[in-house]
Amino acid sequence: MRSTSPPEAFPAHTPAASQIFTTVLSHGPLTRSEIAGRTRLSAAAVTKAVRPLIEAGYLLEDVAEDGRQPALGRPANPVRVDGGRALFIGIKMTGDELIAVLTDLCCRIRVxxxxxxxxxxxxxxxxxTAALVQELLTEADGFGVRVQGIGIAVSGDVDRSAGVVRYSPFLEWRDVPLAELAGMTTGLPVTVDNDVRALTVAEQWFGAGVGLSDFALVTVGAGIGCGLVVHGQVVAGAHGVAGEIGHVAIDPAGPLCDCGNRGCVEAIASDSAIVAQVREVTGVRVADAAAALDLAHDGDPGAREVYARAGEAIGRGIATVANLLGPERVIISGEGLAAYDLFAEQIRDAFGAAAFGSAAMCDVQTRPLPFEEWARGAAATAIQSFITSEAH
Amino acid sequence: MRSTSPPEAFPAHTPAASQIFTTVLSHGPLTRSEIAGRTRLSAAAVTKAVRPLIEAGYLLEDVAEDGRQPALGRPANPVRVDGGRALFIGIKMTGDELIAVLTDLCCRIRVxxxxxxxxxxxxxxxxxTAALVQELLTEADGFGVRVQGIGIAVSGDVDRSAGVVRYSPFLEWRDVPLAELAGMTTGLPVTVDNDVRALTVAEQWFGAGVGLSDFALVTVGAGIGCGLVVHGQVVAGAHGVAGEIGHVAIDPAGPLCDCGNRGCVEAIASDSAIVAQVREVTGVRVADAAAALDLAHDGDPGAREVYARAGEAIGRGIATVANLLGPERVIISGEGLAAYDLFAEQIRDAFGAAAFGSAAMCDVQTRPLPFEEWARGAAATAIQSFITSEAH
Structure with missing residues (x-):
């Protein structure tokens, strides 16, 4: 099978060449002079880096506007990434299931x-994991294109550079060298990252974060997470913890959080917190977040009040991020957006009230998040590792 | 007067040369190969950049260990910055006074x-300002060295790249093009920055932040401020607001803040908040922060309780920074440290309780802050601008 043969090396051997390819990937099609402008590299450096990428089929030169075939290297022709040139696998591991996607080089989901x-x-x-990867490699054969790497996203404390899951509460793992183990069982380079950071990479390279040097992604659902991009790079934290908006404590009289504190955003606005509060306020033994949502959508005032408080907590958490970092944009996403109509106004109002001065100018957006997007985030980290040659 | 002649250009004309000089400034003395290791530049690039800096007198080559005169360019000889080669003026503007310092190139205060x-x-x-600068230029003549630039630090919303004070509540200024105006009256290049960010630059280049890519400086006093360095750069915020730890809201039932919210860290722990609470709790009409501090030091239990609550608020604010950014170190400084014995324990305890997981591993330090340090921070921005050629 072609797809299980050893992966090839990406033909960008310098940081500048990786940067040029990434720029075309996120912003293309671009002419060579546009690439030079965006990367602040010389036209000569761009031309030199682009040639082997075209020769290896990773970049395509667009046909000139007059319909003639492009003269190779003519600076005015825009170049773009050939998404079909390589495939990647992204896997999100939860405590209950594995969700996997096969994507192309532009992180578009194929399977x-x-x-x-x-x-x-x-x-x-x-x-x-090995069985699921084998299934996707068989699918990849149908495309006639090689799978170049695997990304795995896990919630919790993950050391990407070491490839180790330090602690994952949902999986009940401590210090599992996942990149090495999965690399041995699949024979492919593996990148392991925290799930919210992986999703942030997908937004940075292919989504609402393209072109922004400073933005935050806030995920609402089973937990309340936050990925931060500052000065163009994802914040990882010196000790592995960063973006813990869920544990920003906003009310010392609030409900007790799993972390031991009171009034954390997650203790008010996570799925399980909402279920617990809806049960307490309404007396209805709702089974899960979907049942709590139904009750609120049916107009139960107690349930609606719980969602309103959750929205207020999320809005205050986002304002804290904005007051400390002043991002250009905050993207709210996650499964919890199913309830967005119930707390959008409270998020907006609480953010507006708590944002300090011009921090309120931050652009707050929402993005739907189908569950396979988490796996797509994992694929984005594999693409990133492939281009920058940092996978395990 | 020599010192009022036009400033000379710094002989580092590439980003790499600036980076090399900065590295020696913060970490020197260093050998050329140590510089190459730290900057990840080639030995040839380092040798090429170092030569004109030695020739212009900005770098000195140390005498070899055997006491012989150094052979110029011998790679094993360490080089270091000649602090006496240039002078800078730093000015902190408050609503009541100007504090100014004359520093050398290593940011040591001379006057x-x-x-x-x-x-x-x-x-x-x-x-x-012009009169004060003239006084310091006269002092500079005594050193026989030219003043190469002025840094001005102002609290509030300052756009350093535009050289404009957007809004300063203490000065009651809006949109004052201070860099341009001060440049015209003094004839020297002027850098204008927010006071906390300026102090952060001083810590990053010359203080407790040297060698750290991620740290926070928290200032306690008239306000509660925070400077953040992430990925090696000071965070400025997309809209001019960043590091507003003073407006992290930790208690919806807390005292009303000037910003309109309740329970901001600043509404509990700033000098004026402490004075107001001490008056309320003790019934004693303390005149100012010093009087409140005296009362607490005399053992008044009500006053001590106010300081304890302030410490708890500061600790929780610092934990929020740690949970979101995971810095290697947090440096607590400011005039408010005069009360440190009254709230050190509460800062530590509240930080430890609210820090999430390994974010608690962050190294929390204190640094005394004599008031002229604010002016020294301004001088640090002038030194930075001189080296990187970005002053107005």
């Missing part, structure tokens, strides 16, 4: 699969 | 002066 986990033991999860 | 302001009108403040 999506998921499988339930029968056990959370690393050995068992790795066996399920 | 300090201050003058009271009779009016806050820009014209009047500029006249006082």
């Amino acid at each position: 999506a699969r998921h499988v339930s986990l029968t056990s959370r033991a690393p050995r068992s999860v790795l066996a399920s | 300090a002066r201050h003058v009271s302001l009779t009016s806050r009108a820009p014209r009047s403040v500029l006249a006082s």
